Every structure is written in C-alpha cells, then in structure tokens.
Amino acid sequence: MPDVQPLNSDLNGDLNGDLIDPTVATPARIYSYLLGGEDHFPADRAAAEKALEAMPVRDFARVNRAFLTRTVRHLAETGLDQFLDIGIGLPAPGSTAETALSVRPDARIVGVDNDPIVLAHARAHRGEPAPSGATIVAGDVRRPAEILENPEVRGRLDFDRPVAVLLVAVLHFVVDEDDPYGAVRTLMDAVAPGSALVLSQVTADLDPDGVGATAKAYARSSVRTAVRSHKEISAFFDGLEPVAPGVVRLSQWHPDEQVLAGDDRIGMYGGVALKP
Template identity: 50%
Template sequence: MPTDLRPDVPHPARMYDYYLGGKDNFPADRAAAEKVLALSPLVRISALANRAFLGRAVHHLAAAGIRQFIDIGTGIPTAGNTHEVAQRVHPDARVVYLDNDPIVLVHSRALLSGTTPESTAVVQADLRDPAAILRTPEVRALLDSGRPVGLLLFAVLHFIDDQDDPHGIVRTLVDALPAGSRLALSHATGDFTAPADAAKGPAVYRNASAQLTMRSREQVLRFFDGLELAEPGLVTAPLWRPDQPAQPTDAEVAFWAGVGHKP
C-alpha cells in the first residue's frame, strides 16, 4: 500500500531536511520551517551543527570499539548516515535504524536498498514503547546482546512529551544494554533564548505531525544518570570534540549534546 506523504501537513523530518538544505520536503514543510527560521538565524546553524555532531559521535564510538548501533528517530537520510560513518572504521559494523514515521521509513529503505541485510536494517518502531523496540526481531537478530552497543538518540527526544516519560524511556533502553555500551544524544533547548521567544518555535510545531518540547541543560543531563560522561561532558553540539575552527555562535547553538559510557 502506498504511503500517504500528507504533503499539506508540515512534517518535522522534512522541515529538518529543509534546514539542512535537502530537497525531500514540500511547500507546507518549507513554509513552517521558514517561520521557525525567522525566529532566529541560529536555527539552521543549530541543525547543521547537530548533524555534524552525529558524525563525530558515531566515529568516536566506532573508534572506541563499538561495532553495533541502534539509531532511533533517524529522520530523512542525508550524507554521513550512521552506517556510513561506522563502517568506515569497522566495515563489519551493524546498524538498526528505527523510526515510527512511515515517511522516514520510505526514504531510509530506499537509501539502504544497496546494503546487505546482515549489516543494516530499517524498522518501524515507536520510541515511546522501548520494551517493544528491544523485542523487535531485527534488533534481536542483527545485534549481539553480549557485546557493547551504541544507542543513538539524535534530535528525537524533544519530540517526546513529558507525559510520556522520556527519562524513563532512555533508562529502560540503557538498562537493557551490556556494560561498555554508549549513549549518544542531542536535544533541542531554549536555554539561550528569551522565555517569550523560546515558546514560539514549539508553537509552529503544534500544526506539524509531531510536537516539540525543548528542555534545559539540567533536564537533558538527567538522560545520562548512571553513565560516565565522555569529555567534554554535556555541551552545545559544535563544542563536542570539534573538528572545525571555533565560531562565535558555538556556545549558543540550540542543541545540547553528549556521549555517556555504561560502566
């Protein structure tokens, strides 16, 4: 059955694709994205910084010996996807992509059509049901439960409402992973915006297919409870082990980012 792309409804993954300069978006997505961009010039800078953080974090995990990854809330694929970064370090690295959105899944499966099923899989699953994710046949088949796992939650937790207990969700997932596993995540924040302005971005997303809940540094730091934070700790995305010269906006990018190690 064909997937209903609902082009008349702004879609967060397509809006993010637009922020990154992609082409997988519709007029409704671009119109909503432009409303967000009008609020601050840092929106696009933040999206690009978050994507760059993904590449550095996955490379860091692979260099530390992680060869299997669970990437939840993948978004529309673009250059430098998790399996591409990880397999440059370990050609045998395995990645399971999970997303609850059929639109994202269509794009992801098209991207992975040339990869081998032994190394990558794309699965429809909802982050709000972590126990179901852990029971997913593809996760159980592709990943070795006795070896460390890289759990990736890039720019997805801010689409989980407080009533759905995002901290409990992360705790359930991390508790199921073996010692030596890593958690890498990024999360949108309004810490660098005046309170009146910080509410405007989420207001735009109320008309989209998913809502936005920005969180403070203290709230994001709680996701790493029980884990050892890798240096330099929880920082804005471009300040996490940067590989580019510093920019004046680095400390105000609206994404907290960090990597934690499960002892």
C-alpha cells in the same frame, strides 16, 4: 535553496493517502529540508520557514548533524561497532551509517523511525543495500520495548555486546507525560556494559524567546515539543559514566575544523556516556 523540492521518485509507489499525509509536517521531513535534502512537502517547508523567522534553525540542524558525526566517529574509533539510531531520519551526509562504516566497515547499524517517508525509503530498497547503509525499522522512542523486541533489531544487533544508542535531536519531541526518562532507562537497561548513550536536545537556556517561537512553528507538525534545561537534559544520563567533556553545547563536544565561529550560540546540549 529552491522553494520546491521533489520527492524521491523511488518512493512513488508508497506515496498514497493511506500512508502519508502531505498536509501535515513531520520532524524528519523538516530536518531534511533544513539540511538541503529532497524529501519534503510544502507543509514541511512552510513549517521550516516559519521556524526560520524565529531562530536560525538551519544552523541548529547543521550543528546537530556535525555533533552526530563526531560522536559516532569517536565511538567507532574507540571500538564500538553496533549502533541503534532512534529517529534516524532521511538519508543525508554525515549520517550514522556513513560515519560508522567509514571507520569500521563491519559496523552494524539499525535505524528506527516513525515517519512514513523514512520507512518508504527502506521499503523502496528492500532486498538491496539500503541507501543509508542501515537497516531501517518502524518504531517510536515512546514505546522502547517494541523497538527492543523487534525481530529485525534483534537479528541485526547482538545485545550481548556493547551497542551505541543514539537519541540525537529526538527527545525534544517527547513530552514529559510520555515519560522520556523511563524510555531512556528501558533502552539502556537492555544493552550490555560498555554500551553508549548519545543524546542531544534543544534548550531554552540561551534564547527562551526564540525557542518558544520555534516551538509554535513546530506545533504545525505531527508532534508536540518539549524544551528542557541543562539540568533536565543531564538527568537523561543518570547512572552512566560521562565521556569528557560531559553535557555541553554541541559545538563544545570534541570540536573539529568543521565547527564555525558562533556555533556555541546554538541552543542545544548534548553528550555521550557509557554504561558501566
């Protein structure tokens, strides 16, 4: 991969000092770099490379994206056609919208993010089909009520029908003092029976030293990190009905031919559960 990647030229009008600080790495841009995307700054690449010294975080990104793709495909094939993807990030192959629309062309997808680059993508394509296939709005999982009250979210999704709420590789950026469990409850209380929660999160259960070093690398970014155990991650699904096989290592959730040997060593748990 080249050492320098250009930012999308569509965003030139939004890349100003008031909106985006290129000296501070953000999770969405680090993730874009790890997935081979183009929208990142030197600070994002430096943080990613520092993390790579401690752990194979590019494999984490790949395995997590594959988990997202499989869960969205599964839900779309079983009838869900509305998706609220919180922390949607920058466009990349295997996205929620790409996957859902390939199964259900009538699917409705709303992406939520607090990274200015992600929002700049949406503004650059305002008034035309979004490049991601999703309606993108500003929001933060730490303030779930604001997401739920957003008129664009309400205008796009029908909360009287089931909605898939996606929190994929998001909650390890929400520390306990910001009440991540309360945020998940607020979101799931707002959706109809039959809705789904899709969640993945980094754990230190498998490689505590490597995860600790990676957390220090991410400390250079705009957020803090929170690593949780299997028990703590499973608690996010309390009150919901788990979809088999439950909360497992990401490669173990309905694996397909894209799962590689060794993917079960990736230190992330994930699962899907339905609201009764």
